[in-house]
Amino acid sequence: MLKKIYKIVIIPYTLFLLYLMFLGMGRFQYEDNLIRVEPVFSTIDFIQNSISWKNVIMIILGNIVMFIPFGFLGWIVPELKNLKSLLFAFISSIVIAEALQYFTRMGIFEVDDIILNTFGVYLGWLLCRYTEKRFSC
Template identity: 40%
Template sequence: MSNNASEDFKRFFRIISFILFIIYLMFLINVLFLDEKYGRVTGVKGYNLEFFKTIKNYIKYSGTNTIMRNIFGNIVAFMPFGFFIPVLLRKTRHLIIMILLSGLMSLLVEVLQYHFAVGSFDVDDIILNTVGGFLGYLIYKICYYIYYGFKYLHIQK
């Protein structure tokens, strides 16, 4: 691939990534703040500040569907964040920065949910969302190394 074609592909990929990121944010806002079919309690300001309390309660007292929806749902919800942010913002392409950004974004979501009484503030959600951001970042890194590793091998042939 020529240098111009490579730059064109990168530009195209970033544009598509930006569009997908905006769609993801709109979906996330809908799920976290607007759509009541996700079992959200509205009008009540609850909170949990004890680490792993909610997670333990889900595992101990809930069925598989509740565990999947709440624990894995919180993780999966932030995986696109961990993938798209380093694609769109070069300065965020470091593990520690992405973990911090994922945690801060999750903290913002939890504070807003508490403030607007659409869900509760739960420290366990912050942990799970941050894990999701981390996993999304790992997927980004794997894709990055596959692309650039393949590109490097292609040049060598």
């Protein structure tokens, strides 16, 4: 039952997430192409220069939590049950999405986003394994 619901929901969810990445949450087109490639330091800088802890928590946790559902992709594509295959496919996809944000100037290419999003997928993969063992999916 869970797998059937997941198969129905994951496509609209992915489209919604792409909307958020490119158009939602007050997005606008930057004048310049922006890139942040120093892992962790840009997030620390963001935290230090943020006006509100609510924004910090929302953005950092959002970058993790919003990608947890992709840890369950093995339910649709059996090859992605393997963590290495899942992470390779996901990292390839998220790098493309970040590059599109860079080239369209509708966001910033950020290595920290890739790291946080990938951590979310990993947590989803762990949750998927737990769910399968607990409920015999």
